[in-house]
Amino acid sequence: MRPVIGLTPSLESGEHKIYTPTSYPKAIIEAGGNPIFFNFTRDADMIETYAAMVDGVLFSGGDDVDPSTYGEEQIWGCGDIVPLRDDFEIKLLKVLVEKYPEKPILGICRGAQVLNVGMGGTLYQDLRSQKEGCIRHQQQQSSHYASHKAIVEEGSLLHRIYGSTEVKVNSFHHQAVKDLAPGMRLTAVASDGVVEGFEKPDHPYFVAVQWHPERLVEGPHHPEHKPLFKSFVDACRK
Numbered sequence: 138m139r140p141v142i143g144l145t146p147s148l149e150s151g152e153h154k155i156y157t158p159t160s161y162p163k164a165i166i167e168a169g170g171n172p173i174f175f176n177f178t179r180d181a182d183m184i185e186t187y188a189a190m191v192d193g194v195l196f197s198g199g200d201d202v203d204p205s206t207y208g209e210e211q212i213w214g215c216g217d218i219v220p221l222r223d224d225f226e227i228k229l230l231k232v233l234v235e236k237y238p239e240k241p242i243l244g245i246c247r248g249a250q251v252l253n254v255g256m257g258g259t260l261y262q263d264l265r266s267q268k269e270g271c272i273r274h275q276q277q278q279s280s281h282y283a284s285h286k287a288i289v290e291e292g293s294l295l296h297r298i299y300g301s302t303e304v305k306v307n308s309f310h311h312q313a314v315k316d317l318a319p320g321m322r323l324t325a326v327a328s329d330g331v332v333e334g335f336e337k338p339d340h341p342y343f344v345a346v347q348w349h350p351e352r353l354v355e356g357p358h359h360p361e362h363k364p365l366f367k368s369f370v371d372a373c374r375k
Contacts, residue, residue, distance in 0.1 A: 139171040140373035143191035145229070145248070146174050147199040148222045160351040161197055161245075167354075168366035170373060177225045184225065188232040193241035193342075193373035196226060196248030198349060201312055207259040214263025214311070223251070230255040234340075241342035241372040243365075246310055249345035253335070258318030263311050264331065272329045274308045280349055281356025284308050287333040287348065293324040294344060295334050298368045299361065306333065306348035313347060342372040 142165050146157035155177070162172040172195075175187050188194075203218040204211050206227065211218075230252060233240055244252040250260055261267045264274055276284035283305035289296045296302060304325070314332035317323055325334030325346070337343035346365070353359040354366065 139169060140192035140370060141190070142170040142172045142370065142373060143187060143194040144172050144174050145194070145196050145222075145226055147197070148177055148219045150200065150217045150219050152177075152219070152221055157197060158351070160349075160355045161195065164351040164354055164366045165195065165370060168363070168370040170370040175225075175229075177221050179221070179224055179228075181228070184228050185232055185236070188229060188237055188240070191240070193243070193369065194229065194233060195369070196230070196242070196244040196251050198246035198248060198309075200247065201262070202247065202250050202254055202260060204260070204262055207254050209259070209262070212262050212266065214266045216311070226251045227255040239341060241369055242340070242344070243342075243369045244345035245351065246347060246349055247312075249335070249347050250312055250314065252343075252345045253314045253318050253321070256318035256321060256337075258314060258321070259316040261313050261315045264313055265311065268329075268331070270329055271331065272327060274310055274313070274327070274331065276308050279356070280307050280309060280352035281358060282307065283353065283359055285327055287325040287327060289325045289334070290323065293322065294336050294342075295324040295346070298344075298364050300364075301361075304361070305359065306346075307353055308347075309349060310347060342369065344369070
């Protein structure tokens with residue numbers, strides 16, 4: 138039986154439209170999972186029901202995370218924020234970690250940032266204005282192509298998944314992890330030191346990546362990213 142994977146979709150800033158790229162459910166289906174989409178709510182009972190009904194959760198990409206969630210005010214470089222989405226995802230994360238610690242969690246791009254903030258970390262609101270010496274993290278090429286490398290820590294779960302200490306990744310973000318949340322393990326960085334991946338060592342499967350593997354596996358050029366979704370879906374099946 139296919140495990141049920143909860144997906145957090147995107148929510149437009151006016152809160153009138155919920156949407157998601159097809160690449161997320163496609164990657165999960167091809168890896169053997171059954172994706173379903175959450176609706177956004179502040180109702181605690183509904184959030185607990187969502188957490189209970191799925192075998193694992195993928196926190197997807199999207200708009201910027203509201204700096205107020207990690208105790209800061211917005212700078213000029215901060216982009217669109219959707220407070221309802223931030224509130225929902227952080228509350229969902231806390232329910233998962235506290236009440237369902239066995240359920241796998243995967244964070245992608247914004248999803249990785251939400252996981253870090255939800256666990257007590259902070260973000261760069263805008264890399265270009267806040268961190269010197271950055272490489273380009275908002276590529277112009279198609280998202281099916283990789284634009285820079287991520288250096289993966291040997292012995293990490295990410296290393297076991299990819300089987301390599303260097304992975305070519307795509308890049309579509311201007312925010313990134315600044316202070317890693319307590320209890321997290323740094324597992325991948327770009328050549329400029331920007332965080333590209335982390336995990337929670339005392340959790341059976343808590344993986345965050347800053348790139349978009351769902352787009353890389355959709356194209357023909359980077360099949361090496363398929364094991365990430367396979368490992369996640371397999372963990373949800375246990």
